[in-house]
Amino acid sequence: MLSLNITLASPVTFSKSNYHKYPINAYPSSSSSSLLNPSLINRTQNQIAFFQKPNSQITALSTKVSDFGQIHGYPVGLSSTFTTQICESNRVHKYPSGLFSKPRSYIAKAAASESESSPEEEASLDSQPKDKTFQLAIVFGLWYFQNIVFNIYNKKALNVFPYPWFLASFQLFVGSIWMFILWSLKLQPCPKISKPFIIALLGPALFHTIGHISACVSFSKVAVSFTHVIKSSEPVFSVIFSSLLGDTYPLKIWLSILPIVLGCSLAAITEVSFNFQGLWGALISNVGFVFRNIYSKKSLQSFKEVNGLNLYGWISIISLIYLFPVAVVVEGSQWVQGYHKAIETVGKSSTFYFWVLLSGVFYHLYNQSSYQALDDISPLTFSVGNTMKRVAVIVSTILVFRNPVRPLNAVGSAIAILGTFLYSQASAKKTNKTEGEKKS
Numbered sequence: 001m002l003s004l005n006i007t008l009a010s011p012v013t014f015s016k017s018n019y020h021k022y023p024i025n026a027y028p029s030s031s032s033s034s035l036l037n038p039s040l041i042n043r044t045q046n047q048i049a050f051f052q053k054p055n056s057q058i059t060a061l062s063t064k065v066s067d068f069g070q071i072h073g074y075p076v077g078l079s080s081t082f083t084t085q086i087c088e089s090n091r092v093h094k095y096p097s098g099l100f101s102k103p104r105s106y107i108a109k110a111a112a113s114e115s116e117s118s119p120e121e122e123a124s125l126d127s128q129p130k131d132k133t134f135q136l137a138i139v140f141g142l143w144y145f146q147n148i149v150f151n152i153y154n155k156k157a158l159n160v161f162p163y164p165w166f167l168a169s170f171q172l173f174v175g176s177i178w179m180f181i182l183w184s185l186k187l188q189p190c191p192k193i194s195k196p197f198i199i200a201l202l203g204p205a206l207f208h209t210i211g212h213i214s215a216c217v218s219f220s221k222v223a224v225s226f227t228h229v230i231k232s233s234e235p236v237f238s239v240i241f242s243s244l245l246g247d248t249y250p251l252k253i254w255l256s257i258l259p260i261v262l263g264c265s266l267a268a269i270t271e272v273s274f275n276f277q278g279l280w281g282a283l284i285s286n287v288g289f290v291f292r293n294i295y296s297k298k299s300l301q302s303f304k305e306v307n308g309l310n311l312y313g314w315i316s317i318i319s320l321i322y323l324f325p326v327a328v329v330v331e332g333s334q335w336v337q338g339y340h341k342a343i344e345t346v347g348k349s350s351t352f353y354f355w356v357l358l359s360g361v362f363y364h365l366y367n368q369s370s371y372q373a374l375d376d377i378s379p380l381t382f383s384v385g386n387t388m389k390r391v392a393v394i395v396s397t398i399l400v401f402r403n404p405v406r407p408l409n410a411v412g413s414a415i416a417i418l419g420t421f422l423y424s425q426a427s428a429k430k431t432n433k434t435e436g437e438k439k440s
Contacts, residue, residue, distance in 0.1 A: 139373045144389055146366035148396045151224050154216075154359040155401065160352065161342040164216035165327035166335055167359060172212070172320040174360030175367070179313035191310045198318075200299040204292045205318035211288030213323060214281045222271070222278030224397040225405075228390050229267045229413045230282035233260050235423040237290045245294065252429075256422040263416025270409040308371035316364070383424030391417055 157167060182188035191197075218227045236257045239249055268279060300311070346352045374382050394413065398405060 136373070136377060139369055140385055143366060143369035143373055143385070144392050146362045146369055147389055148393055150359060150362035150366055151219075151228075151393050151397055152400055153355045153362070155219055155224050155397070157352070157355040157359050158216075158220040160345045161338055161356075162220050163331050163335060163338050164220045165213060165323070165331050167356065168213045168216040169320065169324045169327045170356060171360045171363040172316050172323060174357075175313070175316040175364035176320055178361075178364050179310075179316065182313075188309060188313075191306045191314070197303055197306075200303060201314055201318055203295040203299055205315045206322060207288045207292035207295060208315050209288075209319040209322045211285045211292060212319065214285035214288055216281075218278045218281030218285060220278075221275040221281065223273045223401065223403045225394040225403060225413070226267065226271045226273060227278065227282045228394050228397075229416055230264055230279060231286060232387075232390055232416050232420045233264045233283075234286040234290060235420060235427075236260055237286045238293070241287075241290055242294065250426070252426040253423065256419060256426045259415050259419030260423065261419075263412045263414070263419055266412025267409050267416060268412075270406045270412060272404045272406065272409075308374055309368055312367055312371050383428065384421065387417060387420045387424060390420075 154167065154171075158164060161167070179188070183190040215227065215231070218230070239253060239257055243249060268274065300306075303311075342352050343349050370382075370386075373385065377385075397403070
């Protein structure tokens with residue numbers, strides 16, 4: 001450490017000690033203070049004034065420098081009749097000469113640098129909200145685009161190959177392979193797997209499997225737009241089952257689900273492609289996903305260090321283990337015959353492969369984007385975005401498949417979507433109020 005000893009009529013001595021591992025500090029005689037301590041400034045100014053007095057005689061002043069390179073290369077210690085402790089100060093490194101030749105200007109610069117930020121720092125702070133908004137816009141855009149592509153090619157594949165159990169299993173298989181690739185290439189950190197973690201996932205993965213296969217069955221029986229209108233009633237099931245399990249909801253939330261029930265009912269009775277299997281598939285899908293969310297909150301509280309993407313990856317893997325054996329039993333004997341019919345219908349095997357592959361890839365991608373969006377935004381923003389996503393999917397699939405839509409059917413769909421939006425607003429206010437009560 002470099003030390004500077006200053007006494008009247010005595011040489012100034014610089015020396016280097018061996019305490020390099022310590023931060024910049026000195027050894028106070030009575031008390032330690034910051035470099036910017038007002039008392040230090042006053043003492044420094046008094047010392048300078050003392051040396052500037054005309055009657056003062058400072059003689060025999062010599063400088064002895066030993067092993068002195070760049071000051072910022074070594075920790076610096078100061079010891080004199082007035083001493084102070086300098087802790088964690090970077091400013092010595094930037095102004096090495098000012099500390100010894102111009103104490104007043106150095107202290108002023110240090111104070112200014114502590115209190116004021118540079119224009120570059122201010123510009124970077126101003127650009128952060130813009131960058132975050134731009135990133136969220138990209139995530140939402142990808143989420144919507146991937147969801148639309150999945151629904152279109154999933155329906156195309158089901159139209160020529162009406163075996164939803166196979167397609168649902170294949171989509172989970174693609175998602176599992178995708179996650180193994182991300183983990184093996186270290187593009188995504190692999191979570192630590194333990195027996196309690198796997199056990200905690202068994203319930204949520206089971207209900208995820210039920211929700212996924214039921215939705216695929218519904219897609220195979222009715223128009224995609226109708227399935228999504230019915231699936232917009234998921235908040236109704238969430239409120240009912242959560243209430244049965246002990247949760248309480250304010251009157252606003254109960255009122256917000258009324259237009260959902262009304263809209264879905266109106267859409268169902270006026271749907272051109274109405275089918276009871278399609279209706280029940282969409283409703284069971286809602287029940288499955290609601291219980292998945294409920295059990296996830298209860299069983300995964302101890303594993304909050306696992307991010308959403310890794311959590312969804314392991315749910316997909318366990319869901320595949322659940323689903324595929326049952327799929328083989330339910331419709332496995334029909335797959336070969338159905339495959340040949342699909343090739344005859346399409347004309348090219350490559351086209352059929354392309355549709356099935358895209359349905360699997362984009363199924364995983366849109367879920368991945370939704371989990372990434374949920375990590376970066378508030379639940380309210382996510383709920384509103386999810387509501388608008390259903391609108392985008394309904395409109396796009398109607399345009400692509402040219403499904404006939406009756407006026408009352410359109411009105412019912414709009415009422416159901418509006419009810420979902422009102423529910424997201426009311427539930428977000430309830431969540432904020434609950435969090436505020438916990439903090440207080």
